[in-house]
Amino acid sequence: MTPEDALRLLPKAELHCHFVSTMRASTLVELAARHRVPLRTDDLDALFAYEGLPDFLDVFNAAHAALTTGDEIARVAYEGVEDAVRAGNLRYREYFVNPDNFRDAGIGYTSLVDAMTDGLVQAERDFGVGFRIVAAINRSLPAATAVDLVGTVLAHPRDAVVGIGMDDLTPELTEDPLRFQEAYALAARHGLRGTAHVGETLSADPRNVADAVFGLGVERVDHGYRVVDDADVLARVGEAGVPFVCTPFSTRMLSGWGFDPGHRIARMVRAGLRVTLATDDAVFFRTDIGREYSEALPAMGLGLDDAVRIARVGFEAAWCDESQRERMLADLRGAALALSA
Ligand SMILES: [Zn+2]
Numbered sequence: 001m002t003p004e005d006a007l008r009l010l011p012k013a014e015l016h017c018h019f020v021s022t023m024r025a026s027t028l029v030e031l032a033a034r035h036r037v038p039l040r041t042d043d044l045d046a047l048f049a050y051e052g053l054p055d056f057l058d059v060f061n062a063a064h065a066a067l068t069t070g071d072e073i074a075r076v077a078y079e080g081v082e083d084a085v086r087a088g089n090l091r092y093r094e095y096f097v098n099p100d101n102f103r104d105a106g107i108g109y110t111s112l113v114d115a116m117t118d119g120l121v122q123a124e125r126d127f128g129v130g131f132r133i134v135a136a137i138n139r140s141l142p143a144a145t146a147v148d149l150v151g152t153v154l155a156h157p158r159d160a161v162v163g164i165g166m167d168d169l170t171p172e173l174t175e176d177p178l179r180f181q182e183a184y185a186l187a188a189r190h191g192l193r194g195t196a197h198v199g200e201t202l203s204a205d206p207r208n209v210a211d212a213v214f215g216l217g218v219e220r221v222d223h224g225y226r227v228v229d230d231a232d233v234l235a236r237v238g239e240a241g242v243p244f245v246c247t248p249f250s251t252r253m254l255s256g257w258g259f260d261p262g263h264r265i266a267r268m269v270r271a272g273l274r275v276t277l278a279t280d281d282a283v284f285f286r287t288d289i290g291r292e293y294s295e296a297l298p299a300m301g302l303g304l305d306d307a308v309r310i311a312r313v314g315f316e317a318a319w320c321d322e323s324q325r326e327r328m329l330a331d332l333r334g335a336a337l338a339l340s341a
Helices: 002-007 026-036 052-068 070-088 107-126 143-155 177-190 205-218 225-231 231-240 248-255 264-270 289-301 304-316 322-341
Strands: 012-018 090-097 132-136 159-165 193-198 220-223 243-245 272-275
Touching: 002 289, 002 304, 002 322, 012 243, 012 272, 012 289, 012 304, 026 052, 026 070, 070 090, 070 107, 070 289, 090 107, 090 159, 090 304, 090 322, 107 132, 132 143, 143 159, 143 177, 177 193, 177 205, 193 205, 205 220, 205 225, 205 231, 225 231, 225 264, 225 322, 243 264, 243 304, 248 264, 248 289, 264 272, 272 289, 272 304, 289 304, 304 322
Parallel strands: 012 090, 090 132, 132 159, 159 193, 193 220, 220 243, 243 272
Antiparallel strands: none
């Protein structure tokens, strides 16, 4: 077995993954044809080779438009798990989904999460992969829309939906986490967990990480790379033990950061932060959870011991039941022993 195989076979939890981007490429082409949604190309190799952000948004929007029924949403959910198990031994996943993005297609919040749940429950039966759903605030919409979204989640409780997150950027192209303080406070008052995309790119402010953790009270941070650029913020979040869910291939895609030992994710690991890995936009960024470990980690100078720690943080930081967590951590311990032997 090669070191890459060992990294691929390690059991993994993925906590930062946008539902629509787990759609199998061939399924996207098929559903787009069925619903007469134009794609930039039908060539599977070329479909995800973007010249710039507009190309990506083209595909991203087409994927939403191509999902029009509960059966289609459930199928995408199921296939996404099947593919990730094969690619990187996925054992547990949390999905971000922006209900506001499905409104144009006429799919309401409960139809959306119930259809996702149908597919994910079936996948859990067949592949043993646990899951939870996180409703994501689309930051390009007003703060009041975020409060409405939390209200909708609270009005329709579902066991699978355990928290809220926040992605995209504000209309001013900033992260500005504190703009959404009211939505996060409402969610926390009613027992929903919180996470947020902050500190992602060079244009983001490192202080956004501190604002999300200490201002919004999030339990986890998505991305957060700029934290290593501010010693004070780094020390404070390190002390707080906040887990960071980092996505290597997406940093290369969106920020052009090469994989080397100076990569901010490697620096976060070396600084002792609790880091785990995920795909962000798996299929649409031409990555999978296996590659995030087997390709990105060695190129950043990190080995199997680091990978085991990174995988462990994924299970520790998952918003699942405690019994499920214990089981998954025990499986990881066994696999880590076997793979290092
Ligand atoms: Zn993301």
